[in-house]
Amino acid sequence: MSDPIPMIRPHKGRGAASNPEGRFESTRHQAEDDGWYREDDEHRPETEVREELARSVITRNDSPDVAFEQATNPYRGCEHGCIYCFARPSHSYLNLSPGLDFETKLFAKTNLEEILRGELSKRNYVCKPINIGSNTDPYQPIEKKWRLTRAALALLNECNHPCTIVTKNALVERDLDILAPMAQRNLVQVFVSINSLDNKLAAKLEPRATAPHRRMKAVETLAQAGVPVGVLVAPIIPALNERDLEAIVEQAAARGAKAVGYTCVRLPHELKQLFREWLDLHYPERAAHIMSLIQQMNGGKDYDSNFATRMRGQGVFAEIIRKRVQVACRKAGLHRAWDVVLDTSCFVPPRVRSPQGELF
Incomplete structure (x- = not known):
């Protein structure tokens, strides 16, 4: 048997380097060298957007x-390509890979506004704040064309x-x-995610997201x-981007x-494999150290799903991070948690x- 093709290599503008099968797939594929492979044969995966007609668009959460x-x-998958994205494994439910497929094979819920309107108009609907972008970024690059977030x-x-x-x-x-008129009525809050101030690191970690300094400018513009x-x-991420923590807050x-x-x-x-x-x-000299710290924060495992610790970690290093924040x-004179309660009393x-139009 010949040696496998060295397929694992970075793709410019993409976070994942491979396309492993999702956890629900019943078959596995193994690439083999037929003698024709050359290093300069790299294919750059293009972004594909498919239209999806959703049956419901409001999801409930009790975590x-x-x-x-x-x-x-508004979208499934995310073109930002952040390698750490916890939503990547959700692409497995579509029989697609959490790897490159997650950031190249995207779905736009083109009837979002229509279905959302119907759900909000139900007699038994109880008004509670809706988070836009809980699984994938609502302002990822394809929003510029599809404008589904704006419609919502x-x-x-x-x-x-x-x-x-x-x-x-x-x-x-x-x-x-x-957003500005909604803010005047206490109807909206925006959170901008910034985990590093290093543009070179960000270009590898979250390749198609806005650069960190530009996100800071967006914070200022919104404010x-x-x-x-x-x-x-x-x-x-310990030993990778945590050094910028204090500077980001400041x-x-x-x-x-x-x-x-x-x-x-x-x-x-599947995110464990993709992140490793x-x-x-990108950081072979630090890989073992970073994973060791991650495991220390997860009870000796790559990931611990315990609701009490999964967001903040556990152990000494997690406690150090908490105190630093x-x-x-x-x-900086900032709150750790948001203390503003949005107004639900004015909902109509x-x-x-x-199809018959409005009579009155």
């Missing part, structure tokens, strides 16, 4: 360590429905004409427009952020569009 009860995601925001604005947004893309500034904005230092405060949150890296399911692969490609926030159910 005790998640701050919201309702969420909506416009609807929520129309019916006075509160929402929160999590993003790492400066494209959020585009929707200030909606100046009166939109409540916080910064998420997420995820913190700059966030200077740009007008009101709160800072953080999480430590999580590696569920990424470390071996605490001290940095105190020095939207009218479902009828």
Whole structure:
């Protein structure tokens, strides 16, 4: 038998280097060298977007360590390509790989606004803040064309429905004409995710997300427009990006952020393999040390799904991170947790569009 082709190599503009089968696949593929392989034959995977007609778009959450009860995601998969993304394993449910498929084979819920309108108009609907972008980034690059996040925001604005947004893309500034009026009515909070100030690291870690310095500028722009904005230092990866923690908090405060949150890296399911692969490609001299620290924060495993510890980790290193965030926030005058409660009292159910039009 010949040696396997050395397929594991970085792709420019992509986070994952390979496309391993998802955990639900019944078959496995093994590449073999037929003698024709050359190093310069690298194929750059292109982004494909498929339209999806969703049957429902509001998901409910009862996890005790998640701050919201309702969420909506305009897209499946994420072009940002963040190698650490905990949502990667969700692509396995589509019989696609959590690797390159997750960041190249994307799905746009083109009927999002229509279905969301119908769900909000139900008689038994109880208004609670909806998080936009709980699984994948609502302002990833394809939003520029598809504008599904903007459509959802416009609807929520129309019916006075509160929402929160999590993003790492400066494209959020585009929707200030909606966000600013919502903020005046206490209907929105935006969190910008910034986990490093090193552009070279960010280009490998989250290749198609907005550069860190530009995200900081977005924080400032939102704050100046009166939109409540916080910064998420997420995820913190020991011995890789945690050195920037204090500087991020300090700059966030200077740009007008009101709160800072953080999480430590999580590696569920197939993400363990993908992250180890990424470390071996980009930081081989530190790979073993980084994984050792991650395991120390997860009870000796690559990942511990315990609700009490999965977001922040456990053990000595996790406690050091917690104290560093605490001290940095105190020095910067920022809250560790958001203390503003969004207004749900003004919600007016939207009218479902009828093919017969409006009579009154």
